[in-house]
Amino acid sequence: MAYNKFRGDYLFTGTTLLDNKHVLVTNEEGVIKDIAPLAEAGDNIQTFEGILSPGFVNCHCHLELSHMKGLIPEHTGLVPFILSILQQRHATEEQIIIAMKLADEAMLQAGIVAVGDISNNALSFGPKQKSSLHYHNFIEVSGFSPAIAQPRFEIALEVYHTFKAHFPHHTSLVPHAPYSVSTDLFGLIDALDNNPLSSIHNQETPDENEFFFTGDGAFNLLYETIGVTIKSFYKPSGKTSLQTVLPLITKPKKLLLVHDTFTSQSDIDVLKATPASIQQTIFCLCVNANLYIENKLPPIDLFLQNDCEIVLGTDSLASNHLLSILSEIKTITQNFPHIPLQTILQWATDNGAKALGMEDTLGSFKFGKKPGIVNITNLNKAGNITKDSKSVRVL
Template sequence: MSYLKFSADQIFTGTELLSDQLVLITNKDGSIIDLVAEENAGDDIQHHLGILAPGFVNAHCHLELSHMKGLIPEHTGLPKFILKIVNERHHSDELILNAIANAEASMIVNGIVAVGDISNNALSVAQKQLGNLAYHNFIEVSGWKPAIALPRYKNAIQVRAQFKSGNSTLNPHAPYSVSNDLWELLQPHFEDGVITIHNQENPAENQLFENGEGDFVSMYQAMNIDQTHFTPTGKTSLLSVLPKMQKARNILLVHNTESTPQDILFANQQAIQQNQHIHWCLCPNANLYIENKMPPIEMLRRYNVNITIGTDSLAVSVWHELKSITKNNQYIFTRNSFGRIIAMGYIQWRKSFTA
């Protein structure tokens, strides 16, 4: 059997940085055979500058919105950003499909091998069927008006049926966009499954649930959406909706820029009681673009939660997300801390995206 041998300035296993005196040995199809000391590796070693590492997992992506990159100004804040998405996302299928293909190609070039992709429609199906990357399809459902809960749910079922390859699950979009009626329709699909939800991306989300005020109230007024069905809970948005997801096996909370220690402790307690895996997915470049704010990474690490990385709809490189973390958080500039930061890009696919 023929072997390929690789060395680099550093080797990262997915959990730790190793010495630069090691050589990775694979067969010709790329399957890893061994990791040995350089003096035992023999000849024909290919040396690379930088870090030799496994492929990244992009835990949160919007392939279907790839065509909107750069169309919305920076720092609008989330409610205005959402209004822009709703009003400007509709373009020709040809334009959208080309953008999807280009975004996937860029992810591959940037070392991504697996993706958790948000899908509101089936436009990404054909690209995914090519099998270039491993996908979990998070079929997203939203509807703040109770009257549209059933048609939105039925549409999501139809969308999911079109995804023949990869795993597909039904998912609530966000606490501020799913009515109680829609939650009741979705909950039977959570049992022993994998779900994701946009979480606490903007201060207005907590305001809506705590006291019924804030920019999301203004957003729904601008959209002529009645809100009389909603009664504030007096709690943060996460404390209000996480109990609705108790039957899920794995939960991916995305963004978390406004999460508090109370939210984290509550989530940790529910995870223990319900035997769940709860992952906190960060998309720092999207947060900087929309809110000009970083997620509370130091606080999340202090509570030892599972942190993952996503690119959202604005970027295609997990490595660029990790670089933003290092740029905006000085504590990572040690060898050991840097290894922990890189590990955020390597969640276990089976553990996080399968039941």
């Protein structure tokens, strides 16, 4: 069988940034065969400007909101954002499906190979089934009133089984957020067997912690506006939202905490009290969406100081201008210039593949994997990513 050889100014392996003296060797199907020293790699080497990297993993997206691109105003805060989403329900199924297919294709072209995608219904099933991307489907359920726990769970379970039939190892049933899922509904989700990977929107706004500490703040407006009387069943816990709901998520082996914009050291201390051998928590950063909605960035240095596992996500086109992992990397490098590029690229590739349980094939240039190749171009002289950098799929 013939081999293909690829050489860039830099070769990022999934964990290590190598120089141009290394050549990536694949077979014709893109399966990794070797990383060879240039001196031993022979001829017929394809040469690229910039970095060659394994394909990106987008750990948090909502493909089904792709038709909402540009519809929701920026910097309003989370509660007005949620209310805007609830009010923008004019699109037809056909329009929603067309927008999903375009977003899926755009992710593919920009070098994304896998997506952890939130689904509130089965509309994305068709586009995902036909897609060249690998999907992990997080079937999401919400309902803050305990009275609707059972019916909401049953509706979600039906969607879950639709996806599970085609994606048997890559479908989960997950809670939306601490402020939108009742204790009863958490209980029903947690009782589900064979649901090892979970996800939850976490501490995206300061209002979320306030709602759990004191019962005050913007979430009261949310429930007033949508006509849910919470007084009869809701009592603030006096703890952060994360610390309130963690004891309700016991079975999943892995839990993706998405956003984490207002996560504190005390939250991390509580997470550390649960050994990683029992449950691994992973911080999924969606920085462009955080800037879009709250105009605030998560405390990434705090996560680094605590050796937290980090992955990246784009969130949806309702809260982001692009579904591009490179665009997320740019925002992180601009705002946290002291974090080495190698570290951020690992979040975008190897860590993401592991988080979604796809590390057997994706995330790094290890022998036998088929992770795709993305070329990051337009670096500065020091080899760093700039606002002009681009990512293009090679394989």
